[in-house]
Every structure is written in C-alpha cells, then in structure tokens.
Amino acid sequence: MILHAPRSEAEVVDIVRAALAARRPLALQGGGTRAGFGHAVAAEAGLSTSALSGILRYTPGEMVMTALAGTPLEEVEAALAGQGQRLAFEPGDHRPAMGTQGVPTIGGVFAANVSGPRRIVAGAARDSLLGIRFVNGRGEALSAGGRVMKNVTGLDLVKLMAGSYGTLGLMTEVTFRVLPQPERVETLVFSGLEDQAAAELMAAAMALPADVSGAAHLPESVRGRFLAGALPEGAATLLRLEGHAASVAIRAETLTKALSARAPLQRLGPEQSESLWRAVRDIHPYAEDGTQRPLWRVSVAPMAGPGLVAALRMEAGVDAFYDWQGGLVWLRMEAEPEAALLRGLIARAGGGHATLLRANPAARAAIPAFEPQPAPLAALTARVKASLDPHGLFNPGRMG
Template sequence: MPRHCPETEMQAAELVRAASAARAPLAIEGGGTRRGFGRAGAVSAVVSTAALSGISRYAPGEMVMTARAGTPLAEIEAALDGQRQMLAFEPADHRPVMATTGTPTIGGVFAANVSGPRRLVAGAARDSLLGVRFINGAGEAIKAGGQVMKNVTGLDLVKLMAGSFGTLGLLTEVTFRLLPRPERAETLVLSGLDDAAASSSMAAAMALPVEVSGAAHLPESVRGRFLSGALPEGAATVLRLEGLAASVVLRADKLAAALSPRAPITRLGPEESAVLWREIRDIKPYADGTQKPLWRVSVAPMAGAPLLEALRMEAGVDAFFDWQGGLIFLRMEAEPEAELLRGLIRRFGGGHATLLRASAAARAVTPAFEPQPPALAALSARVKASLDPHGLFNPGRMT
C-alpha cells in the first residue's frame, strides 16, 4: 500500500485533494504507535505526519508551545525539561500494551486525547489544546477559529479534533498549554484494602486540602507487576502529592495522619514515585505480549468497585483503577464480552468502554468505541459530513 509522508502543509493538502477527487479513503497516522485502535477500513494509501516535524514556537514565559503534528513527543519533552515545564495531562506510551513500534508524536497524542493519571486534577489532553491547524476532507488548510466551517458554526473545532482519531481531518500543527514541573513528588501507599475500601479512601484523600495529583488502586492480582514487585504486600492504594519540596512533605504528613486508621501506610520518594506513576500511566501489567482483550472503562469514581465485582461474577477478568476509581483498565481472559460489560456500565450509572486491544477476529465484530445515543450520533454524523464529506479519513476507526 502506498505510504505518503508530506513535508509541508501544502503537500498534505495536495494529497488530500487528489484523494478527494478520486474518492480514495486514506489512513492517517502519526507514529503508528496506536495502530489497531478501532476497526480498520479499506483505504487506498497511508498518510503519515512523521515528516511534519519541529517545534514552531516555544514561549516558556507564557507556558505555551506550538509544534507541527509529527514532532516526536520525546523532542517536546526534552525542550520542556530544559525549562522545568511539562505536559499537564501526562500522556501514556501505548507501545508496550499494543505491541507496536514507532515514535509517539504530539499530533497523535492530541488526536487520541491521551490523558494519564494527572487528568483527575489537570484535565484531559483536549483541555490543554489551544489551537490546531488541519486539512479537511476537501483538501483545505483550516486554522481553528480562523475560518468558519459550513454546518458546524458555533462548535469548537479545537475540541472536536482532540479525540477524533484522525477521522475529521489531518492535523498539521497544534498549540498547547504547559505547566511548571513540580519540584518534588511523593506517594503514599495504603496496603491491604479491598476495592470498595480503596474507593472510599481515595475519595477521602481527594476531599482533603492536600492537593492529591494521582489516586490509583492496584489490587493484589497486579500489585506485584509494579515497581518490579517492590511495593508492600497486599493490594496497594497509591496517592501522589507534588509541588514545592517543603509543601509536599507537610501535605504528605497530613494525609498520612488522616488515613492511617484505614490501612498501614508506607511512603515512596521521588525516584520510586516517578517509576510507579509512569508504569500506571503506561498500563504496565498488561504489556504482556498477548492479544487478550484490554478495555479502558470510564465511570463515576464510586461506581468502579461495584462494577468490577459484578463483572467478576460473570467473566474472567483482571483489572486496576486510576483516576480515583473512575478509570478501570480491564483485561479479559477470553472474549471481549462487550455486551456484558456495557450492560453493567449502564446498570451502575453509565460511562463508556473503549476496546484498546484484541485479536483481529475479535476487533472485526466488536464495536471498539462506546455506541453513541441517537441524538449525539446524528450530530457526530453532521460534523463528519461537514469536515470530511466523502468519508476519506480513517474509515471505520470510530466504530
């Protein structure tokens, strides 16, 4: 299959115009690290943004950066490290769990709205995105806010592009907000709590004025797969504090005092904290080289534990929690069990489940993304028709 790597926005627009004229669908890729999300549709060629690379503008004093979509994430983070700044939303590296290669790109991060453990206090990737440039399905270069699109007047094109997985347009440039890098991080580990008690403890921690920036629960089944098995025995409920060094120490003392009646508590310093939260971010327990179905489930934080308990009665499943229990990574032992899982999600108050990984046969028959209610599906179809009228971009990806 032909593979195109345009080096300029003009070249990208010309490629799309030619595909539009020929009604030839295109697969849009950044670094290819999330290849396999959703269903693969029939396409005529692949268009990669890898050559659309480079930081266009970086204003550390304003904490804003503009970069071309194919810029490697590592290049972005290296520049930010030099100014002690960071991407607030902590994007995951999905290569280990997806068994892919390639280089994560900043455009891919925003196209997939990739948001890690800090999302519960700092927002998702889309919340940091300030502006975009992209090529629409007619081969026109669009700057968000600079040109009104027919039939989408009043909609926020920046937010629409984040999480669209390349189905609405070909991103060429992104502008995003930054945050200062914390001076220190520590993690409190509460040992031995079951899922329900862990949810209650995380909720209590978030309610205290100590600015918890990460709250996750690692049941006994996965606890040994983090920090090379160095976490204390028993299920681990982990709470991260970040900021100025003296403030972190004081807040950690206060949090430990408040939670000590609930469970034995140990503390991890900055180095161990950094490793642990990177492993949580990158879903390390399920980077196991298998194609066992892996789900990303988002529900209300207190619904996660009862949902998982009900699911365990019906199917073989392994799991851990992030976002104070509101994000569950579920690995099924056999089939994806999409109808069972989504039915339970509805029973426990609603949410959504995204199939991150499965065999090719399972992905072909399983809706990877949560089916939308009819009214929202109709709106999504109108937006798609306005931005990509011939259905050129990533056909099948959002099903």
Template sequence: MTDFLPETEEAAASIIREHAAAGKPLAICGGNTRSGFGSAVAKDRLRSTGLTGIVSYNPGEMVLTARAGTPLAEVEAALAENGQMLAFEPMDHRPVMGTSGEPTIGGVFAANVSGPRRFVAGAARDSLLGIRFVNGRGEIVKAGGRVMKNVTGLDLVKLLAGSHGTLGLLTEVTFRVPPRPKTEETIVVSGLNDADAATAMAAAMAQPVEVSGAAHLPLTVTWKFLGGKLPEGETTVLRIEGLPGSVEARAERLASAMSAFGAVAILDEPASRQLWREIRDVHPYVDETMRPVWRISVAPTIGHQLVAALRLEAGVDAFYDWQGGLIWMRMEADPESQLIRRFIKALGGGHATLIRATDAARAAVSAFQPQPEAVAQLSARVKEKFDPAGILNQGKMG
C-alpha cells in the same frame, strides 16, 4: 499499504483532495503507535511524521507550538530543560498494544491521550489552545491561537482533539505547558479491598493536600509494579507533587489521615515517578499477548461495582486510576463487549474503549463506545461537513 509522508501542509492537502475526488479511503496517523484502534479499512496511509519541528516556544509564556509530526520525546525534552511539562501526562501505548514507531505530539492530541493526572489537570484537549489541520475536502484550516478565546459555533480545537483523524489531519498544535513539580512522594495504603479503596481515595481527595494521582492496585497486579517492591497485598496509592518542603508536609498530613484506613508507607521521589509511569502505561498488562484490554471510564463511586459485577460473569482482571473512575481491564478470552457495555449502562453510564484485541475481535467489536442516537446523528452531520466523501479513517469511530 502505501505511506504518504508530506513535508508541507499544501502537499498533505493535495493528497487528501486526490483521494476525496477518487473516493479512496485514507488512513490518517502520526507515528502509528496506536494502530490497533478501530478496524483497518484503507490501503493508503497519510502520516504527519514529515511535518516536524518546534515552531515557537517561550517558557515565560508557558505556551508551545509544534508541527504535528514532531516526536513527543522531542517536545518533552525541550520542556524538561525549562522545568515545564505536559500537564495531562500522556501514556505510551506501545508496550501494552505491542506497537512500535515514535509517538508524535499531533497523535497525542488527535487521540486525546491523558494519564494519571487527568482527573485533576484535565485531558489533553484541555491544554490545547490552537490547531492547524487539513480537512477531508483538502482545505487548510486554522482555529484558536496562543490564547484561548470564546467563539460562537463549533469549537474546532476541542472538536479535533480526540477525533482520531476522522475529521482531518492535524498539522500544527499550540498548547499550554505548566511548571513541572520539583519533587513528589506517594502515600501507600495497604490491605484495602476495591470498595474500601474507593472510600479511602474519596477521603484523600477531600483533604487540603492537592492529591495529583489516586489509584488502587488489587492483589492480582500489585506484585507487577516496582519490580514487586510494593507492600504485599492490595495497595492504594496517592501522589503528592510540588516544592520539597510543601510535599513533605502534605505527605505527612495525608499519611496521618490515611492511617485510619490501613497500614501506611511513603515512596520517595524515584520510586514514586517509576510507579506512576507504570500505572500510566498499564504495565501489568504488558504481557506479549493479544488478550483484550479495555479502558473504561465511569464515575469513581461505581468503578468497583462494575468490576465486581463483571467478575461474576466473565474472566477479568482490573486495576483503577483517576480515584477509581478509570478502569484498566484485561479479559481472559473474549472481549465481552455487549456484557461490559450493558453493565456500564445499568450502573449509570460511561465509556468503554477496546485498546487491545486480535484482528478478528476488532472486526466484530466496535472499539469505541456507541453514541446515543441524538449524538450519533450530530456526529454524522459534523463528519459530513468536514469529510463529505467519507474517506478519512473509516472504522476508527464507533
């Protein structure tokens, strides 16, 4: 593997043009912390890690611009100093995928990485205002800006977010940075099965208390959170964030409403923050194995139905985020991709992404949800427009 680490957009553009002219595949990545996605094809790798630094940041405007290779930790530290945050709460893939390196802000947007707050705050792409990137022709392109504007034709900002480097190398990103909540508490409801937990979470979301996290942790995983300090048995957790007085009042109101479903406890701020980091980073499946792990997105009302159906056919373990709409699932042996995707289709549709697996499994299974024919044709036309030689991140999209 040959790594190219350009320090300017022009240098990156030159590398891409050379590979396009020669028809040589080129892997696009940042810190390489999500290197297991898709199947490896290219022997040459173009990394954004030489393109670093915060370009502009005015906390009063709540907008930050950074070069794509800037470490995520550097961005989050600058935001923390000013009481701000990334609203979409990006997960750290390294523990569960067994990778190393340093996550970059460009990689976060290229993979559209979003955590527990996603279901109320939006995905990474929803915070993205503007980008600079180099397409597969070796052309430097700018789209969007510091204020989101309506445009005709393709929305390049949204198109590049989540494209996993198949359309170009992100070189600069501009995004919103809202205030960080002053404190948080988490309501813990014990003893609910998966179906009852889905009902309880829906009831919690209907309360006027602004729940910012809603997850259900079945018996098989509860003991792995907070060092085993959660109540025994199944646990449903609901996060409240904001100003101290407001959080206390809303948490009490939610606890009262949830007492109709089961025994209730409240986690203080330190325990709450740790719990949601562990949920975000899929802590139960950080097991130093390559047993397949899936990230499955479906309607919140059918998540528990999908898991129940799969448990009858295969060895699976699972827990739920996003009010039940995000399922983290670990398989005991094979990925069982056909079975999972068949059941998803039967229950109304969704997306299943293979996050972790052996190299052999990745070679045989599409990591990404196959697209409907019409969407696949459109995607192919977009890919041909941005990368006519087809050299960028082959094997990264299903």
C-alpha cells in the same frame, strides 16, 4: 499500503485533493503507535505526519509551545524539561499494551486525547490544546484557536479535533499550554485494602485540602508487577503529591493524619514515585504478550468501578486496576471480550464508556470498539463528520 509522508502542509493539501478526486480513502496516522485503536481502517493508502516535525515556537515565560504535529513526543518533553516544564496531562506510551512500534508524536497524542493519571486535576489533553492547523476532507487548510486561553475563536472546533482519531481531518500544527515541573514528588502507599475500601479512601483523600495529583488502586493481582515487586504486600492504594518540597511535606502530613488508621502506610520518594506512576500511566501490567487478550479502557463514576468489576468477575475471567480515583478502570479479559456483558453492567452501574483497545482481529471486526452513541449524539456526530469530511475520506470505519 502506500504511505504518504508529506513534509509541508501544502503537500498534505495536494495529497488530500488527489485522493478526493480519485475517491480514494486515506488512513491517517502520526507515528503509528496507536494503529490498533478502533476498527481496522478500510483504505489502501495512508497519510502520516511523521515528516511534519519540529518545534516552531516555544515561550517558556508564557508556558506555551507550538509544534508540527509529527514532532516526536520525546523531543517535546525534552525541550520542556530543559526549561523546567512539562505537559500537564501526562500522556502515556501505549506501545507496550498495543504491541506496536513507531514513535509517539505530539499530534497523535492530541488526536487520541491521551491523558494520564494527572487528568483528575489537570484535565485531559484537549484541555491543554489552545490552537490547531489542520487539513479537512475537502482539501482545505484551516486554523482554529490561538496561543492563549482567552482567545476562544474556534475553541469548540479545537476540542472536536482532539480525540477524533483522525476521522475529521489531519492536524498539521498544534499549540498547547504547559506547566512547571514540581520541585518534589512523593507517593503515599496504603496497603491491603479491598477495591471498595480503596475507592472510599481515594474519595476521602480528594476531599481534603491536599491537592492530590494522582489516585490509583492496584489490586493484589497486579501489585507485584510494579516497582519490580518492591511495593508492600497486599493491594496498593496510591496517592501522589507534587509541588514545592515544604508544601508536599505538609500535605503528606495532612493525609497521614486523616487516613493512616484505614491501612498500613508507606511513603515513596521522587525516583520510585516517577517509576511507579509511569507504569500506571503506560498500563504496564497488561503489556501485549502475544496472546492478544482483550484489553478494555472503561470510564465510570469513581465509586462505581469496584462494583462493576465485582459483577463482571462473577460472569467472566477478568483482571483489573484503577486510575483517576477509580474513574478509569483498565480491564484485561482472560478469554473473550464480553462486550455485551460489560456494557450492560456499565449501564446498570449508572453509565460510562468502554473502549476496546486490544483484541484478536476477528473480535475487533465484530465488536464496536468505541461506546455506541445515543441516537441524538450519533446524529450530531454524523453532521460534524459531513461538514468536515463530506466524502468519508479519512479513516473510514475506525469509529465503529
């Protein structure tokens, strides 16, 4: 594949217009770290933002940054850390799970709406995105949004582009809000709970005035793959607290008094907490090991997850762990993807979404990687696509 790496937005426009004139589809990408998401793109030429790199504006006092889309995520996070700030939505690194190389980029994070454990309180990546510049499928350079949340001009378009996986346009510049780093991080680990009991504990914790910023459950099958097996024996249910040290101490005591009767409790300090939640964020237990065992990202109502996994285990070999208070279930199938079975069970559990992140090439080609849309939503999606990319130039076939 011919891979274009333009160094300016003007070069992007020229490349897109040339491809449009030749009716030659383009595979859009950032650093290529999520190249396996969705179906393989039917294009002989690629367009990468990797050379569109650099932080353009950063005002720590306003907690807003503007960067070119190809800026490495590591560079963005380092600049923020230098000012005691961070990305609120905690984007993960999917290279281990996807078996890919490359460098994660800030534009790629927003294009895939990558959102980690803190999503339950801070929102998704798209909720931090204030403004964008992008080139559409007509070869036009456009902008939407602004540098402050009250500037809502084009806000819907900003949210549409976040999570569009490069099917609507190539983002060249992103403006996003950031948050202060917490003074202290602690994690409460409750041991030995079955999945349903863990879901009930997490729900109880989220209902308390404790500002829990992470709630995850690691069944016994995966618990030993975190913190080099240093977690207590049995399944581990995790509650994270962040903020001023005194506040964290008070909230930890609130949770302890309310929940310690349910299961044995251990508290982890900042270093172990950071390592533990990074592993949750990056889907550490299911790193690609050369077998291409199918990996699903399932979003359901938090209390529905345990029942879904239990029903699935009666029909297929599956391993799982839970994030987002149980609303995000990471499923690794031991053999086939079992897409029809999984999606049928999700529908019976009250609805949700199942996205196939990883599988062998034959399975990827045959199975809709993204949750099939109801007819009205599919029609709306098609109209949006036709408006921004009328000739189907960008990432054809990816959203299948």
